[in-house]
Amino acid sequence: SQSIRALEDELGERLFLREGRTNSLTQAGRILKEHAEEAFAALDRGRMRIESLKELKEGELVISASDTTSYYVLPKVLSIFRRQYPGVEVRILNRPSPVSVEQVAAHESDIGIVTLPVSHPDLMAEPISSREDVAICAPNHPLAQRPGIKFEDLLSYPLILLDTGSNTRSFIDQRLGEMDVRPNISMEIGSIEVIKKLVQLDFGVSIVPRISVMEEARQGTLHYMSVFDRSEWRKLGVIYPRKGLYSLAAQVFVKMLKKELSVNGAI
Numbered sequence: 512s513q514s515i516r517a518l519e520d521e522l523g524e525r526l527f528l529r530e531g532r533t534n535s536l537t538q539a540g541r542i543l544k545e546h547a548e549e550a551f552a553a554l555d556r557g558r559m560r561i562e563s564l565k566e567l568k569e570g571e572l573v574i575s576a577s578d579t580t581s582y583y584v585l586p587k588v589l590s591i592f593r594r595q596y597p598g599v600e601v602r603i604l605n606r607p608s609p610v611s612v613e614q615v616a617a618h619e620s621d622i623g624i625v626t627l628p629v630s631h632p633d634l635m636a637e638p639i640s641s642r643e644d645v646a647i648c649a650p651n652h653p654l655a656q657r658p659g660i661k662f663e664d665l666l667s668y669p670l671i672l673l674d675t676g677s678n679t680r681s682f683i684d685q686r687l688g689e690m691d692v693r694p695n696i697s698m699e700i701g702s703i704e705v706i707k708k709l710v711q712l713d714f715g716v717s718i719v720p721r722i723s724v725m726e727e728a729r730q731g732t733l734h735y736m737s738v739f740d741r742s743e744w745r746k747l748g749v750i751y752p753r754k755g756l757y758s759l760a761a762q763v764f765v766k767m768l769k770k771e772l773s774v775n776g777a778i
Contacts, residue, residue, distance in 0.1 A: 522539065522543070524539035525537050525539065525540075526539055526543060527540055567595075567596040567598070567599055567759060567760055567763065568596075568598045569599065570599045570600070570758070570759070570760050571599065571601075571602065571760070572592075572600070572601045572621055572758065572760040572761055573602045573604065573619070573621050573622075574602070574603050574604070574620060574621065574622055574764070575603075575604040575606055575610070575614045575615060575619070575620035575622070575624075575625075576603065576604075576611060576625070577606065577607050577608055577611070577626070577677070578605060578702060578703060578704070579703055579719075579720050579722065579723050580624045580625075580747070581605050582704075582723075583720075584624065584722070584747070585603070585624065585768075587771060588764070588767050588768050588771050591767055591771075592763070592764055592767055596760070596763070599760050604619070604620055607676055607677045607678070608623075608625035608626045608629070608677065609676060609678065611624070612625060612629055612631055615634060615752070616634055616752075621751070621758045622749055622750065622761050622764070622765060623749070623750040624747065624748075624768070625748060625749075625750055626642065626682075626746070626747060626748075627746040627748040628746075629748070631750075632753075633753055634750050634751065634752060635750065635751055635752070635753050635755075636748050636749075636750045637750075637751075638746040638747070638748045639746075639748055639749055639769050640746070640772040641741075641745070641746060642720055642721075642722070642744060642746065643720070643737070643739070643741075643744045644679065644682065644720055644721065644739060644744070644745065645721045645724065645735040645736060645737055645738065646660065646662075646665055646716060646717070646718055646737075646738045647707070647710050647716065647717050647718070647734065647736075648668075648710060648713075648733075648734050648736075649712070649713040649733070649734070650731060650732065652668075652713060652716070652734065654668070654716065654734075654736065655734040655736075659736075660738060661738060662686060662738045662739070663692075665716050665718070665738070666690075666692055666695070668695070668715055668716045669698075669714065669715030669716070670695060670696045670715055670717065671700060671706050671710060671715040671717045672698070672700070672718070673699070673700060673703065673706065673719075674699050674700065675699070678745075679718070679719070679720065682745060683718055697714070697715050698714070698715065703720075703723050706719060707719070707723070707724065707727060707733060711727070711733055718738070747772075749765055
């Protein structure tokens with residue numbers, strides 16, 4: 512009774528007609544009852560959707576990843592995930608690793624698949640696989656005829672490199688900075704796929720993740736060469752907010768990704 516009186520005072524309208532032991536709704540009471548029923552129905556629908564999230568019958572998963580990772584690493588895992596959880600909408604934000612870091616930190620992405628190391632006060636970074644960078648050249652290039660080469664051997668030829676801003680380019684620039692040479696960087700390209708085409712046409716040589724040239728190597732349209740020791744291989748990792756993965760979809764996807772990459776080993 513006190514709660515009803517408080518509500519009537521708040522609304523400035525009587526909600527019940529009280530006649531002896533009988534109570535009936537006023538017009539204001541009937542209007543409020545109608546909207547209250549709608550509100551409770553909406554709450555029930557919300558509870559049902561939350562239960563669906565727990566079972567991954569619906570929801571959203573946003574992943575931020577580079578071209579190479581999006582093209583060569585994610586498709587198989589995405590296919591498995593989609594078959595098991597068709598109700599979950601998956602979105603890919605295709606960005607270089609440094610941009611992916613900022614997107615995850617800004618909660619624009621649930622997770623990022625990036626090249627490590629990553630240092631950000633709000634993020635956790637967990638390695639999931641090793642990544643080898645290799646030199647590539649056209650099959651008829653002089654370097655393709657040699658049994659083994661060193662990083663320095665590339666500097667005698669025009670270099671076609673990724674644009675500055677990517678982790679791969681930063682890795683290469685660091686190596687170049689350790690050497691007392693002036694490299695002949697003939698082109699800076701934003702896409703590894705374009706770089707591969709230019710190298711196939713013998714415009715120069717490049718350094719790219721090994722996983723990105725395996726098909727061309729099998730077809731004989733590109734030749735790749737190891738130029739870094741295993742201790743210099745970089746790490747591919749998953750990043751997420753330091754407070755943890757709130758999304759069940761993200762948790763399940765990361766487990767799938769780890770399982771797939773552990774089977775394939777280094778990439």
